[in-house]
Amino acid sequence: MAHGPRYKVPRRRRREGKTNYYKRYVMVLSGKPRLVVRKTNKYIWVQVVVAKPQGDVTVAAAHSRELVKRYGWRAGTKNTSAAYLTGMLAALRALKAGIRNAVLDIGLHRPVKGARVFAALKGALDAGLEVPHSEEIFPDESRIRGEHIAAYAAMLAQNNPELYERRFSIYLKNGLQPEKLPEHFEEVKNKILEDYRDVLEKVKAAEAVQQ
Template sequence: MANGPNYKVKFRRRREGKTNYYRRYAYVVSKQIRFVVRITNKYVIVQVVKIDPKGDITLAAAHSIELVKKFGWKGDTNNTPAAYLTGYLAALRAMKKNINKCVADIGLHVPSKGARIFYAIKGAIDAGLKIPIGEVGIQDSRIKGEHIAKYAEKLKNENPDLYNKLFSKYLERGLNPENLPSHFDEVLNKIKSSGG
């Protein structure tokens, strides 16, 4: 680590790898409402945030655990379909508060093609929110979890022990992973009918 009279210690959140202050500055100067997506090891968290000098104000939010508790989701809470549904739910709540346009805030995530973060944003766009993202490699089949269902079906035939091990949580919740796309449609319809 550098030292001496001219060395400046970086901000704590920068040292911890939590905040990119260059990107944050760009958001503050733009004064636009942000569609903030964060993915943890277990959950997807989506917030619609307005910048304020005293601190950010959250206008609408959705958490993937709500999919389980309110809408009967039986899949994982941080996979691609869960990211899409969480983004969709957050967008419905934002539009209830007359928010129609946002900019995407992906934080420190690397913007690689096909990343789950972009599926959450795609969910918001499909719900009616205007968010410019460009070409990010979104595949419609992955939205419903068809890739998970195909892998589960293949694994069930080839290696039943590994199938039971990898998809144990799905099976505990009463969902055969091969039926994930139809279950996704059920939950999406529940979210639409609830209005957020």
Template sequence: MANSGRYKVKFRRRREGKTDYYKRRIMVISGKPRLVVRFSNRYVVAQVIVSAPQGDFTVAEANSRELAKKFGWLGGTGNTPAAYLVGLLVGYRALSKGVKLAILDVGLHRVTKGGRLFAVVKGAVDAGLEVPHDEEILPGDDRLSGEHVAQYASNLRQANPELYKLRFSKYITRGLEPENISKHFEEVKLKIMEKYAKSEAKAEDSQ
């Protein structure tokens, strides 16, 4: 069947569930940089990519692994607050490279209202990067800051202390009580904003 005139073997990355070439073609033809968001089992990765005849070039990149290493993040690296902070980082880095607008490349992700994908978008937009989107699809501030995690942790701690310790063992080991994640989120967010505010100030002084 694979050799018949009616059957065409799909490109490898499409077979592997990594690339939707129809959508990719439309975005590449637009000539606009793409905000590419991908998730692994543990991390969130965001890149701003520019397409050229020679191939794709990554202009800016951020991932949730570096949140802990560079900004002291103690929460999970794959949740909604982490996704927002990654978006904030990649947004600032894109702007520092002269990119002011990017279109969202969701790949083969299922688009879910208020999901982590749009937490990344919200972070990038708050950094100043223009990403066309519908406001209604963005997560609320309570989810971005992890208030839902804090509330769940608080209720679980009262109802089942042992399960609380099990579910949030990584938070506790890192020295963060999950009930305080919203406050910690704001602290890390401020660190990121201050870092890039200082970078912008230095750039302006050097001109």
């Protein structure tokens, strides 16, 4: 263990592996709100946070569980499709609160190309939130729509019905055939956009004035 007269004990959250304070410092210096994306073993959580002297203030937030309760989502709450929809929902709420720009904060999650945290970012961008990014980091559109899950489910249903029942028990319990996930994704996405249609119209009107 490090020691000596110049040794400084790391902050508690750094010791616990929860916060990279250098990255946080750089993001705070940008002066922009942070699009905070976190994932657990069951859910995706997206927040738009503004740094204040007294501490972080959450301006808008969305949880993938809301997709189930508010919009009838019947698939998994931690997959790529759910991450995209949660990011879109959080961004629409941020736009409604007057936030137009942000910087991405994925915490200690690894920045792997196509990861769920970047699916959430794609959802936020498609909603109209402006966040610096590289196009190469996003999952394929087909993956966001859940086409890979649908194809795998169709294969299992034909070749191994028992495994199909086990792997997709939650989908089937919720009344969704996993082969129809892409269609269900579009249905829920349209519900979210319709719910915030007035926000999108205001954003488009503001963009038209700027042009």
